[in-house]
Amino acid sequence: MSIPTAQRVVQSERHDGVLVITLNRPQVRNAINRALAEAVDAALLLLEDDPELEVGVLTGAGGHFCSGMDLKAFPSEGVPRVADRGLAGLTRAHRTKPLIAAVEGAAVAGGFELVLACDLVTAADTAFFALPEPARGLVASEGGAIRLPARIPHHLAMEMLLTGSPLPAADAARHGLVNQTTGEGDALDAALALAGRIRANSPRAVRLTRQVVAATRGLDDDAAFAVQDPLTAPVFGTSTAAEGASAFCEKRTPDWNL
Structure with missing residues (x-):
């Protein structure tokens, strides 16, 4: 009930x-x-x-x-x-x-x-x-x-x-x-x-950004980049990143479900 x-x-x-x-x-x-x-x-x-x-x-x-x-x-x-x-x-x-x-x-x-x-x-x-x-x-x-x-x-x-x-x-x-x-x-x-x-932004990029902030809090720059880079490097080769760039150049709303 x-x-x-x-x-x-x-x-x-x-x-x-x-x-x-x-x-x-x-x-x-x-x-x-x-x-x-x-x-x-x-x-x-x-x-x-x-x-x-x-x-x-x-x-x-x-x-x-x-x-x-x-x-x-x-x-x-x-x-x-x-x-x-x-x-x-x-x-x-x-x-x-x-x-x-x-x-x-x-x-x-x-x-x-x-x-x-x-x-x-x-x-x-x-x-x-x-x-x-x-x-x-x-x-x-x-x-x-x-x-x-x-x-x-x-x-x-x-x-x-x-x-x-x-x-x-x-x-x-x-x-x-x-x-x-x-x-x-x-x-x-x-x-x-x-x-x-x-x-309105990429859900994957939003979650990854939160992860970077949480993982690098309190670290100096060198240590922070060492933690951040393995987390963020893969995103630059994704279809999500390609769609974001294409949408910007074509002046349209990105389709993050592609």
């Missing part, structure tokens, strides 16, 4: 090659319990495994992105990691396809760590981000303390990590943490538009 959509803790919908994954526990600002974590993980695995899906969008229902780990469930369920893929199957996962966070309202604690695990971010101008774990006797151990200092100025990251101070979406965008801010309620539409721009 199928579960009515309104009762699902995660909703997954297809939009022309884009999988929209919606956290659906609005009564608790989409806090992550075990059931939600496993449902997000299943959706992300679907995104990875289905060749018709090229981009994912992660968002939240009810005007908020995610308030983090469900602290009421924590004593009995522990941290809702899934296998070796981290919180909600995302924060430590090795993905190949782009994932965009569409943020409304609060993205705090583990919810912010989900955002930091995504590739791009759209956010309503009323959204905000925070890592208040120390106030709960916890540590932002699912990527917050690792990723945030690499994304924004060091001292601002330390202020957020040590005090729990929130960062409004406008400030997050000013520091490069958010790709695009929108009016309230429009973050998902902006994310879908961004996904459409990604989908």
